[in-house]
Amino acid sequence: MDLTISRNINKIELSVYRKPTNANITIQYTSNRLWDHKRAAFTHYINRALTLPITEQARTQESESICNIAQQNGFPIKVIQNIKEKEIAKQKRRPTRKNEEKTEQTNNKKWVIFTYQSPLIRKVTNLFKNTGIGIAFRASNTIYQQLVQKIGNKNPSGIYEIKCNTCGMNYVGQTGRPIITRHKEHIRYIKITRHQRMQYIQSVPGGMCQTSGGCSLC
Numbered sequence: 454m455d456l457t458i459s460r461n462i463n464k465i466e467l468s469v470y471r472k473p474t475n476a477n478i479t480i481q482y483t484s485n486r487l488w489d490h491k492r493a494a495f496t497h498y499i500n501r502a503l504t505l506p507i508t509e510q511a512r513t514q515e516s517e518s519i520c521n522i523a524q525q526n527g528f529p530i531k532v533i534q535n536i537k538e539k540e541i542a543k544q545k546r547r548p549t550r551k552n553e554e555k556t557e558q559t560n561n562k563k564w565v566i567f568t569y570q571s572p573l574i575r576k577v578t579n580l581f582k583n584t585g586i587g588i589a590f591r592a593s594n595t596i597y598q599q600l601v602q603k604i605g606n607k608n609p610s611g612i613y614e615i616k617c618n619t620c621g622m623n624y625v626g627q628t629g630r631p632i633i634t635r636h637k638e639h640i641r642y643i644k645i646t647r648h649q650r651m652q653y654i655q656s657v658p659g660g661m662c663q664t665s666g667g668c669s670l671c
Contacts, residue, residue: 455501468511469502469518482527487569487590492536495523499537503544562587569593608633615639 457470479494480486502515516537523533562585567574569590578588608631615624615636628635 455505456507466511467505467507469505469507469515471518477522477525479522479526482529482532485569485571485594486592490590490592492532495519495528495533495536496540498522499533499540503540561585564589566591 455470457468459466459468480491482491484491498515498519502512502519507515520530520533523530564587565581566589567578570593574590581588610629610631612625612627613632613635615626616622617624626635
């Protein structure tokens with residue numbers, strides 16, 4: 454999915470593929486987010502450009518694309534260059550016994566989640582460096598929180614009013630249970646006693662409801 458394969462007469466050339474609908478949007482440089490989160494996209498882009506078996510021309514074009522994406526999202530070019538230098542240094546380093554032991558220790562860590570409010574949170578999390586506890590951060594302000602309204606209690610208790618569709622009278626009641634539960638009880642009562650109430654209403658002159666179908670609330 455990351456490659457464009459072009460077949461020439463003598464060889465096959467590879468380059469990085471991007472969808473036509475790609476908007477080149479990442480977390481803004483000035484966003485109040487953890488730096489590890491903000492640089493993650495560019496670390497991926499740079500690492501992909503360095504490791505994929507693409508041509509030098511394609512690698513140069515990809516570097517230019519990464520710089521354009523960075524500028525579009527407010528990142529200084531110097532920051533991108535620093536990330537690139539660190540990724541190149543990582544690839545040059547060979548695995549050592551010390552690195553393997555460090556990886557094993559990382560896998561055995563217990564992780565704790567902190568909500569990232571500002572860079573000051575690092576002063577707290579740095580206290581856990583040598584404790585065998587890993588720190589993960591989550592954002593305090595996400596797109597989901599902005600776009601989705603918090604759903605309140607759709608089935609509260611309290612005072613309710615039901616209007617009779619037959620005679621137009623209103624019934625006001627109060628319950629400490631969910632209102633939908635009380636409403637179902639009203640409906641069940643109507644279904645069970647409809648026949649008896651219809652006979653009673655029709656037999657008593659001047660009843661509360663003089664309709665042939667009977668009142669659902671009277």
